[in-house]
Amino acid sequence: MKFAEIKGNAAACRALAGMVDSGRVPHAILFHEDDGGGGVALALAFLQYLYCKDKADGDSCGACAACNKISKLIHPDVHFIFPLVLSAGESVSEQYAKQWRELVISNPDFTETELYEALGFEGKNTVIGVKEANALLRKLSQYSLEGGYTSVLVYLPEKMNTTTANKLLKILEEPPQQTVFILVTHSPERLLPTISSRCQLVRVESSSPNDSLALRYDDGGLFASLMESLLDRNLSGALEVGEQLASLPSRDSAKAFCKFASEKMRRVFLVQQGLDSLAGDDPDAVSWAGRLRNTFPRKALEAFDRSSALIGRNVNLKILFTDLVGRLYSII
Numbered sequence: 001m002k003f004a005e006i007k008g009n010a011a012a013c014r015a016l017a018g019m020v021d022s023g024r025v026p027h028a029i030l031f032h033e034d035d036g037g038g039g040v041a042l043a044l045a046f047l048q049y050l051y052c053k054d055k056a057d058g059d060s061c062g063a064c065a066a067c068n069k070i071s072k073l074i075h076p077d078v079h080f081i082f083p084l085v086l087s088a089g090e091s092v093s094e095q096y097a098k099q100w101r102e103l104v105i106s107n108p109d110f111t112e113t114e115l116y117e118a119l120g121f122e123g124k125n126t127v128i129g130v131k132e133a134n135a136l137l138r139k140l141s142q143y144s145l146e147g148g149y150t151s152v153l154v155y156l157p158e159k160m161n162t163t164t165a166n167k168l169l170k171i172l173e174e175p176p177q178q179t180v181f182i183l184v185t186h187s188p189e190r191l192l193p194t195i196s197s198r199c200q201l202v203r204v205e206s207s208s209p210n211d212s213l214a215l216r217y218d219d220g221g222l223f224a225s226l227m228e229s230l231l232d233r234n235l236s237g238a239l240e241v242g243e244q245l246a247s248l249p250s251r252d253s254a255k256a257f258c259k260f261a262s263e264k265m266r267r268v269f270l271v272q273q274g275l276d277s278l279a280g281d282d283p284d285a286v287s288w289a290g291r292l293r294n295t296f297p298r299k300a301l302e303a304f305d306r307s308s309a310l311i312g313r314n315v316n317l318k319i320l321f322t323d324l325v326g327r328l329y330s331i332i
C-alpha cells in the first residue's frame with residue numbers, strides 16, 4: 001500500500017513520511033480510527049515507506065523487495081497482533097496469519113466485525129492475552145532478520161488485558177533500538193494513559209458515510225443543548241432534549257446521534273488527559289473538558305454505547321432517551 005492509495009488523510013500521510021525523512025521515527029505511534037476507517041491501511045503505507053529501498057516524492061516505490069513483502073504482509077521484521085478468542089492453552093495471532101493477510105489485502109478498510117468473521121470468532125469475547133506479549137518479547141530480543149527496523153502493529157490495543165498492557169508498557173518505557181510500535185485503536189480512552197502518553201498520535205479521518213449522517217442529524221445542536229443543560233444541573237431542560245431525541249426521524253438517526261455523542265465525549269476525555277492533539281480542533285470539547293469532572297466521559301461513553309445497542313433492539317425511544325438523560329444527570 002502506497003500513501004497515494006490512501007483515501008483522504010493527506011496531512012497525516014505527509015506527517016508520517018516526514019518522520020521517516022527526518023530520521024525521527026517515534027518508538028510508538030497511536031492511530032485513532034473509527035471502526036472501518038482505514039487505520040491499518042494508513043499504518044501499512046507508513047511501514048512500506050519506512051522499509052522501502054527506493055523512496056521518491058514522499059512515497060514508497062511499490063516495487064522493491066521490501067515494498068513487495070510489506071504489501072503481502074510477509075515481511076519477517078513486521079509483526080501483527082490482534083484480538084483473539086482465547087481457547088485452552090491460548091493462541092497467538094501468528095497462528096491466524098493466513099486469515100489476517102487475506103482480509104487486510106482484500107479489504108484494507110475492514111471493520112472489527114469483519115476481522116472476527118474472517119477469524120471465525122463472530123459474537124464471541126476477544127482479548128489480547130499475555131501469551132501474545134510473551135511471544136512478542138521473545139521476538140524483540142532477537143535482531144531484526146533483515147537488519148533494519150523491527151515493527152509491531154497492534155490492532156485494538158484496548159483489548160489487551162491488564163497483564164498484557166503492563167508488559168507492553170514496560171517495553172515502551174525502554175524501547176529496543178530501531179523498533180516501532182504501531183497501535184490502531186477505536187477507543188483511545190480505554191488505553192492506559194501511561195501507554196497513550198508515550199505515543200505519537202495520528203487521527204485517521206474516516207470517509208465513512210456514518211459520520212456525515214451523525215453530523216446531519218445533529219444540525220440543531222441537540223448534543224450541545226443536552227450538555228449545557230446537564231452542566232447547569234437543569235434536569236427539565238435535559239429531559240426536553242431527551243424528548244427531541246426520541247422524536248428524531250428514524251432509529252438510524254437516533255443511533256447516529258449516539259455515535260456523534262460518543263465521538264464528542266471521547267474528545268473531551270482526550271483533552272482532559274492532555275492529549276489535545278488527538279482531539280482535533282474542537283472548541284466544545286475544550287470548554288466541556290474544563291467544566292466536567294474527570295470521571296464523566298468514561299461513564300457517559302458507557303451510557304451512549306448502551307443506548308446505541310438498545311436502539312437496535314427495538315426498545316421504546318422515549319423511555320430509552322429519558323433513561324439516558326437520567327443516567328447522565330446522575331454522573332454529572
Ligand SMILES: [Zn+2]
Pocket residue numbers: 051052053054055060061062063064065066067068
Ligand atoms: Zn519500495
